[in-house]
Amino acid sequence: MTLSSNQRRYDIDWLRNLAFLILIFYHIGMYYVFDWGWHIKSAETFRWLQEVMILTNTWRMSLLFFISAMALSLIEKRYSIWSLMGLRTNRLFVPLIFGMFVIVAPQVYIEARAQNLIPEGFWSFWVEYINPNTDLLKEHQSIIGLLTWNHLWFLPYLWIYSLIVLVIRPLLANVIGSRFFQNIPFVVAFICIVVGLLLVYLTLRLAYPTTHDLTNDWYNHAKSFLIFVFGYTFAQQMRWWNTVIAKRRWFLYLAILGYLFIVADRNGAFTWLAEQYEGSIAVRGLxxxxxxxxxxxxxxxxxxxxxxxxxxxAKFVSYANKAVLPWYMFHQTLIVMLAWYLKPYNLPTFFDFLLILSGTVIGCLIGYEIVKRTAITRWLFGLKHS
Structure with a gap:
């Protein structure tokens, strides 16, 4: 199957929506997985769940950055730079601010209640939560007090990366449009991006562990922005894209082998190698x-x-393209709230999981149906004007 840049890219729509759908299952998994800290934890957790979640843990957010950059690259010719900046700000920054003040607040409240750090009463907590000078939970504050973005961290990162790429868009257009660039074989591009990320890994990973706090997250920034720029250029290099489609099975085999290595390493199969990780740059490089x-x-x-x-x-894609951002905003708060209210009942884990999953999906469906109906809520949740 040969693709051209003039086609509507439904495959990218599918991938973006499915990638966000994975987040629902992943964040429900965080409630049940053993030894991974989260806002609230089930009374019964499972060590084996780590091996399931590690399957997507190493690439799910990178996939979102890659796809988001591809989508930006594919639509940019329809708009001016300033129009795209405005669209990205309305789509990402406005929902971020609203989400921090309103959508995320119950997560912080429930996390504090689960640790018996605050008395019951959400509204009195919320007044302190939005107050940058609050004395509540001092040890849990940042430079803006208790206000946080939690799972919405992807929005400010994507917004900033998009603005940077749009600013350097003329330079990128010259590079991408050159005959030299268009003639670069995919294997060369693949080697270059692997080497580029490896340099980032070796120089920044240990010094700057991932924090999602924007200001001191340099390893995550370098990695994610490099992936974002590569996704932007990849979308306009049809030869690379067609090669990836043609070699999809080989990439899947390689992915499975990589996953098996990671699981084996996590379970002590290469202890003699892992012990040299911090002291040997060659081992870290491997x-x-x-x-x-x-x-x-x-x-x-x-x-x-x-x-x-x-x-x-497909009908699913048509619906999901419009609903994906509100679903993304709602889903983790719904998961945390449902887990909190169901926890005292000590239900069997399987039924507990089904109730949280079904409640989250129903809540997202209802939430989207509500927010799409007025101009102000559409704006607050990053939806286009109807």
């Missing part, structure tokens, strides 16, 4: 190379299979 190739193998296998089988319209 691990970094495996992790990075694994990341790209999953991304390219998904892009390849989507390009082969999902580049066609």
């Amino acid at each position: 691990y970094g190379t495996i992790f990075i190739i694994n990341l790209w193998a999953w991304i390219f296998s998904l892009v390849g299979y989507a390009g082969q089988y999902l580049n066609r319209p």
Whole structure:
């Protein structure tokens, strides 16, 4: 199947929506997984769940940055730079601010209640939550007090990366449009992006662990922005895209091998190697190379299979394209609230999971149906004017 840049890219729509759908299952998993801190934890947790969640943990957010950059690249010719900046701000920054003040607040409240740090009463808590000078929970505050973005951290990162790319858009257009760039074989591009991420891994990962706090998250920034720029250029290089589709099976095999290595390493199969990680740059380089190739193998296998089988319209995609941002904003707060109110009943885990999952999906459905009906709520949740 050969693709051209003039086609409507339904496969990218599918991937974006499915990637956000994975977040629902992942964040429900965080409630039940053993030894991974989260806002609230089930009384019964499972060690084996770590091995399931690690399957997507290494690439799910990178996939979102990659796809988001591709989508930006594919629509940019329809708008001026300033129009795109305005659209991105309305789509990302406005929902972020509203989400921090309103949507995320119950998560912070329930987390504090679960640890018996505050008395009952959400509204009195919320007044302190939005007050940057509050004395409540001092040890949990940042420079803006208790106000936080929690799971919405992706929005400010994506907004800033988009603005940077739009500012340098003329330079990127010259590079992408050059004959030299268009003639670069995919294998060369693949090697370059792996080497680029490996340099980031070796120089920044240990010094700057991922924090999602924007200001001191340099490893995450360098990694995510490099992936974002590569996604932007990848979308306009049809030869690369067609190669990924043609080689999708090989990328899937490579991805599975990478996952098996990671699971085996986590379970002590390579203890003699892991013990040298911090003291040997060669060992760190080996691990970094495996992790990075694994990341790209999953991304390219998904892009390849989507390009082969999902580049066609569907009712699900038409609905999800409009609903995905409100669903993203609502889902984790719904999960935390449902987990909190169900926890005292000590239900069997399977039924507890089904109730949280179904309640989250129903809540997102109802929430989207409500917010899409007025101009002000559409704006606050990043929806286009109807």
